[in-house]
Amino acid sequence: xxxxxxxxxxxxxILDIAERLFMENGYEATSMRMITxxxxxxxxxxxxxxxxxxxxxxxxxxxxxxxLNGERLVALDKLEAQAGGAALKPSQxxxxxxxxxxxxxxxxxxxxxxxxxxxxxxxxxxxxxxxxFFAGEYAQVIDRYKLALFRALPDVPKxxxxxxxxxxxxxxxxxxAGTDVLQVVTGCGLGDLAGEGGSDGAGDTALARRLAQRLMxxxxxxxxxxxxxxxxxxxxxxxxxxxxGVQIHDSGINAQNQ
Amino acid sequence: xxxxxxxxxxxxxILDIAERLFMENGYEATSMRMITxxxxxxxxxxxxxxxxxxxxxxxxxxxxxxxLNGERLVALDKLEAQAGGAALKPSQxxxxxxxxxxxxxxxxxxxxxxxxxxxxxxxxxxxxxxxxFFAGEYAQVIDRYKLALFRALPDVPKxxxxxxxxxxxxxxxxxxAGTDVLQVVTGCGLGDLAGEGGSDGAGDTALARRLAQRLMxxxxxxxxxxxxxxxxxxxxxxxxxxxxGVQIHDSGINAQNQ
DNA sequence: ATAAAATTAAAACGAACGTTTGAACGATGC
DNA sequence: GCATCGTTCAAACGTTCGTTTTAATTTTAT
Numbered sequence: 001x002x003x004x005x006x007x008x009x010x011x012x013x014i015l016d017i018a019e020r021l022f023m024e025n026g027y028e029a030t031s032m033r034m035i036t037x038x039x040x041x042x043x044x045x046x047x048x049x050x051x052x053x054x055x056x057x058x059x060x061x062x063x064x065x066x067x068l069n070g071e072r073l074v075a076l077d078k079l080e081a082q083a084g085g086a087a088l089k090p091s092q093x094x095x096x097x098x099x100x101x102x103x104x105x106x107x108x109x110x111x112x113x114x115x116x117x118x119x120x121x122x123x124x125x126x127x128x129x130x131x132x133f134f135a136g137e138y139a140q141v142i143d144r145y146k147l148a149l150f151r152a153l154p155d156v157p158k159x160x161x162x163x164x165x166x167x168x169x170x171x172x173x174x175x176x177a178g179t180d181v182l183q184v185v186t187g188c189g190l191g192d193l194a195g196e197g198g199s200d201g202a203g204d205t206a207l208a209r210r211l212a213q214r215l216m217x218x219x220x221x222x223x224x225x226x227x228x229x230x231x232x233x234x235x236x237x238x239x240x241x242x243x244x245g246v247q248i249h250d251s252g253i254n255a256q257n258q
Numbered sequence: 259x260x261x262x263x264x265x266x267x268x269x270x271x272i273l274d275i276a277e278r279l280f281m282e283n284g285y286e287a288t289s290m291r292m293i294t295x296x297x298x299x300x301x302x303x304x305x306x307x308x309x310x311x312x313x314x315x316x317x318x319x320x321x322x323x324x325x326l327n328g329e330r331l332v333a334l335d336k337l338e339a340q341a342g343g344a345a346l347k348p349s350q351x352x353x354x355x356x357x358x359x360x361x362x363x364x365x366x367x368x369x370x371x372x373x374x375x376x377x378x379x380x381x382x383x384x385x386x387x388x389x390x391f392f393a394g395e396y397a398q399v400i401d402r403y404k405l406a407l408f409r410a411l412p413d414v415p416k417x418x419x420x421x422x423x424x425x426x427x428x429x430x431x432x433x434x435a436g437t438d439v440l441q442v443v444t445g446c447g448l449g450d451l452a453g454e455g456g457s458d459g460a461g462d463t464a465l466a467r468r469l470a471q472r473l474m475x476x477x478x479x480x481x482x483x484x485x486x487x488x489x490x491x492x493x494x495x496x497x498x499x500x501x502x503g504v505q506i507h508d509s510g511i512n513a514q515n516q
Numbered sequence: 517a518t519a520a521a522a523t524t525a526a527a528a529c530g531a532a533c534g535t536t537t538g539a540a541c542g543a544t545g546c
Numbered sequence: 547g548c549a550t551c552g553t554t555c556a557a558a559c560g561t562t563c564g565t566t567t568t569a570a571t572t573t574t575a576t
Contacts, residue, residue: 170432
């Protein structure tokens with residue numbers, strides 16, 4: 001076999017290593033020397049191939065997100081074509097949006113859980129260049145799915161849907177990023193719950209699958225929860241508004257097929 | 259009035275400024291010189307009062323979290339005393355846990371939305387010392403609330419409850435941290451939805467209140483969603499398991515008072 | 517084969533990082 | 547008065563950061 005350094009290969013190896021190291025340490029705490037050292041390429045290779053550290057991070061995401069969001073648009077197109085003008089079901093929309101993402105976690109060639117964790121963590125990074133980059137990458141997809149949800153839930157105020165879209169994105173991102181973060185907080189890791197604990201190997205794809213099975217019902221339950229009865233916000237109850245205005249049901253588990 | 263530099267005051271000013279800067283830039287991207295410069299204290303003051311940058315971050319969280327988690331335990335104690343041995347309602351538990359936190363966002367003297375955003379973002383920071391610190395701060399509270407949820411939902415497998423606890427923590431953290439992050443992604447900020455956009459001032463406390471009103475129904479809806487029908491995970495459907503095994507209801511919004 | 521272009525290599529750049537030092541300051545107690 | 551102790555100060559420490567430079571090397575095209 002030929003020596004593994006054949007031009008284009010350097011680029012890919014840098015991207016793969018950077019993806020993993022950014023996930024493990026975060027953007028700021030990952031140095032160029034760590035990346036080039038682990039990738040066994042020269043320090044100057046990153047600046048030659050990508051221009052800067054910022055551009056490297058953007059490319060790490062771009063190669064995955066362009067595929068992901070493309071798939072998401074295709075999935076939505078397909079659903080809407082099948083529906084033939086009728087509104088989609090919320091579960092279909094969520095499956096298309098979140099299922100497509102979670103399926104990346106099962107495919108190592110698409111980045112696997114490494115990329116999913118990186119994505120979940122980076123969404124909260126405050127750096128300006130990251131946020132504007134994500135805005136551009138997500139603009140089209142979010143807009144399409146937002147409209148689909150508006151049509152699917154015509155009786156729910158649009159502002160409420162946007163709030164719940166935020167909540168769903170958050171639940172998903174943390175569930176992913178937190179498979180080795182929140183487990184420390186809750187003292188009970190999802191890795192344990194999923195059977196195997198390793199952060200690499202075959203256990204990860206199994207984790208992605210179980211995560212999807214658990215996450216989708218939760219998201220749908222939240223999306224379709226009773227609407228809050230909004231208070232007059234000008235008035236200030238200040239200290240204890242303990243649940244007032246939030247009319248909620250409290251029996252066991254919702255009916256399976258209502 | 260006396261000069262504002264009177265010993266103990268330096269500590270507090272450093273903590274307040276560090277809290278804001280860590281929130282705005284993240285831990286790694288916030289330098290000691292940024293902190294001491296903005297706080298108008300000498301560069302060495304941080305190392306003198308706290309020992310190191312890591313210890314400063316820990317103290318920033320400790321002064322808020324010890325209060326928060328103390329309040330959470332008190333709230334749970336009070337609820338369980340009222341219930342007199344009976345299991346609590348899920349909504350009571352969520353209100354005690356998440357409501358206590360969200361009420362911090364309305365009180366500037368408790369850190370306000372600045373601390374809430376910092377908390378949401380820092381939960382995904384991968385640095386080891388941060389995670390072990392959070393583990394210690396949260397261990398007791400999470401354990402108590404986990405048990406309360408187990409009792410409140412006796413028919414739900416405990417593993418499922420832990421999963422959904424993760425999801426709820428994620429939804430909350432992102433909803434908070436993302437009031438100026440995810441708005442870029444969704445193209446529709448929660449600040450706009452809440453009426454005012456400023457990241458400081460009176461608009462923030464209003465945001466915290468509306469956030470609570472929106473978030474609690476969502477969380478409860480997710481917590482009480484129908485259980486997933488688990489597949490045999492040894493078998494691998496690989497590419498398209500599109501929603502199979504996730505039995506979900508799909509009509510409009512759940513009944514308000516079922 | 518040979519010129520041109522693309523890539524890799526080694527070394528150095530200035531800047532910024534967290535931390536430490538040792539002296540000066542200011543209040544307090546005797 | 548003076549010694550004391552907690553605090554502040556300016557300056558410097560050694561290290562690491564992202565990036566650049568210049569030359570050597572490999573690949574590509576004619």
